[in-house]
Amino acid sequence: xxxxxxxxxxxxxxxxxxxxxxxxxxxxxxxxxxxxxxxxxxxxxxxxxxxxxxxxxxxxxxxxxxxxxxxxxxxxxxxxxxxxxxxxxxxxxxxxxxxxxxxxxxxxxxxxxxxxxxxxxxxxxxxxxxxxxxxxxxxxxxxxxxxxxxxxxxxxxxxxxxxxxxxxxxxxxxxxxxxxxxxxxxxxxxxxxxxxxxxxxxxxxxxxxxxxxxxxxxxxxxxxxxxxxxxxxxxxxxxxxxxxxxxxxxxxxxxx
Amino acid sequence: xxxxxxxxxxxxxxxxxxxxxxxxxxxxxxxxxxxxxxxxxxxxxxxxxxxxxxxxxxxxxxxxxxxxxxxxxxxxxxxxxxxxxxxxxxxxxxxxxxxxxxxxxxxxxxxxxxxxxxxxxxxxxxxxxxxxxxxxxxxxxxxxxxxxxxxxxxxxxxxxxxxxxxxxxxxxxxxxxxxxxxxxxxxxxxxxxxxxxxxxxxxxxxxxxxxxxxxxxxxxxxxxxxxxxxxxxxxxxxxxxxxxxxxxxxxxxxxx
Numbered sequence: 001x002x003x004x005x006x007x008x009x010x011x012x013x014x015x016x017x018x019x020x021x022x023x024x025x026x027x028x029x030x031x032x033x034x035x036x037x038x039x040x041x042x043x044x045x046x047x048x049x050x051x052x053x054x055x056x057x058x059x060x061x062x063x064x065x066x067x068x069x070x071x072x073x074x075x076x077x078x079x080x081x082x083x084x085x086x087x088x089x090x091x092x093x094x095x096x097x098x099x100x101x102x103x104x105x106x107x108x109x110x111x112x113x114x115x116x117x118x119x120x121x122x123x124x125x126x127x128x129x130x131x132x133x134x135x136x137x138x139x140x141x142x143x144x145x146x147x148x149x150x151x152x153x154x155x156x157x158x159x160x161x162x163x164x165x166x167x168x169x170x171x172x173x174x175x176x177x178x179x180x181x182x183x184x185x186x187x188x189x190x191x192x193x194x195x196x197x198x199x200x201x202x203x204x205x206x207x208x209x210x211x212x213x214x215x216x217x218x219x220x221x222x223x224x225x226x227x228x229x230x231x232x233x234x235x236x237x238x239x240x241x242x243x244x245x246x247x248x249x250x251x252x253x254x255x256x
Numbered sequence: 257x258x259x260x261x262x263x264x265x266x267x268x269x270x271x272x273x274x275x276x277x278x279x280x281x282x283x284x285x286x287x288x289x290x291x292x293x294x295x296x297x298x299x300x301x302x303x304x305x306x307x308x309x310x311x312x313x314x315x316x317x318x319x320x321x322x323x324x325x326x327x328x329x330x331x332x333x334x335x336x337x338x339x340x341x342x343x344x345x346x347x348x349x350x351x352x353x354x355x356x357x358x359x360x361x362x363x364x365x366x367x368x369x370x371x372x373x374x375x376x377x378x379x380x381x382x383x384x385x386x387x388x389x390x391x392x393x394x395x396x397x398x399x400x401x402x403x404x405x406x407x408x409x410x411x412x413x414x415x416x417x418x419x420x421x422x423x424x425x426x427x428x429x430x431x432x433x434x435x436x437x438x439x440x441x442x443x444x445x446x447x448x449x450x451x452x453x454x455x456x457x458x459x460x461x462x463x464x465x466x467x468x469x470x471x472x473x474x475x476x477x478x479x480x481x482x483x484x485x486x487x488x489x490x491x492x493x494x495x496x497x498x499x500x501x502x503x504x505x506x507x508x509x510x511x512x
Contacts, residue, residue: 041453042452042453042456049305176288184299
């Protein structure tokens with residue numbers, strides 16, 4: 001069996017594992033959409049601020065469910081790998097000829113498929129509610145690719161935590177930390193409209209701000225090269241670093 | 257009566273000690289309200305400059321009232337988690353066998369929730385005042401705000417206790433938490449009611465939490481308060497959910 005086939009089998013297992021548990025599918029899709037719907041009504045008045053880049057808060061807020069959905073994907077990836085450690089599945093796998101990278105590739109691929117489904121639903125709901133994408137169809141495709149890359153990056157972080165700690169509870173414990181990164185960013189207002197200096201400084205150093213801005217760029221500004229480059233660059237950097245770290249954690253798990 | 261107070265104080269003492277001695281229970285309850293306060297009051301303060309936003313005490317005080325009432329409500333919900341856990345590990349059943357007055361159990365848990373909310377509320381007040389929150393209401397107004405927070409805490413405690421005693425499993429946690437979360441956020445959280453947009457405005461107009469949050473904001477800013485309305489609603493809610501919780505207790509008794 002080639003690495004691709006082995007990865008495919010692991011991806012199939014990961015997707016089935018997720019789809020068979022409604023608690024792992026419904027909240028990651030429904031909760032971000034609910035929060036977005038509430039914020040669109042609650043913060044619609046923000047569009048009256050001078051310099052706000054959109055006429056509708058929906059155009060600005062649609063990026064939020066993508067990032068929050070990726071966050072849930074990371075928790076799912078981490079919890080599922082931690083469960084594999086806890087139940088001894090990884091140890092049994094080590095006795096087979098399967099390459100260790102197949103487990104990680106399969107798990108991450110599975111998470112990305114679920115993230116793609118979620119992204120399609122977010123966009124469908126957005127368009128039904130009147131979302132306007134300045135960059136057109138091409139912009140939507142770029143958004144989807146960036147959303148997948150962000151999901152991969154966050155899932156790899158979750159996988160690293162899950163493999164490193166081998167505890168689902170520890171993965172859940174990291175969740176609030178991720179939430180801090182999410183909220184202390186330009187998630188609710190553009191950075192130039194954040195009034196408090198200290199908050200704007202944190203948001204500027206917080207890489208999550210650039211993920212939001214990359215996702216928003218095709219909607220609000222069309223083809224904004226700088227925002228897209230930063231979004232893709234930061235997502236790719238997190239994905240590469242976290243995948244290497246997860247791979248090392250897996251190697252350690254298989255040796256001990 | 258003596259038997260009621262003995263049971264209530266013993267249950268309240270045990271729950272409070274468990275909460276104070278367990279960092280996993282203590283930290284989220286202390287940190288989350290502070291985090292929400294930071295994220296909302298810090299990150300969204302520019303919303304206070306939207307045309308039509310006219311709140312004399314400033315955006316920090318405007319958000320403080322929401323976060324205080326939210327923390328009070330979640331103090332009650334977290335007590336529901338504790339009750340469910342006690343049922344799962346068998347402690348609650350032994351307690352019901354031993355207690356000479358079972359209503360004391362319910363009120364003991366509610367008292368523990370109140371102590372928890374008072375600790376969080378004190379911390380929130382201290383942080384908000386230290387970071388420059390303007391309070392233009394007088395001492396009587398502030399006392400009125402504290403009474404309002406206590407009634408919100410009591411209502412949420414009874415709601416969560418009713419669920420916990422009917423389902424007797426921690427898996428009912430989302431059922432305790434999500435409705436409270438949705439009711440809280442479908443109110444004027446970020447802006448006054450008049451500035452809310454779309455369907456959120458329509459829902460917020462009939463949401464019973466809206467007069468409470470608006471009344472709380474009037475109290476902190478020393479504005480005109482319709483005391484009959486806000487305390488009438490909050491007392492009626494506390495009584496209604498008190499009945500709901502007592503019926504939950506009876507359901508647990510029947511289940512054995």
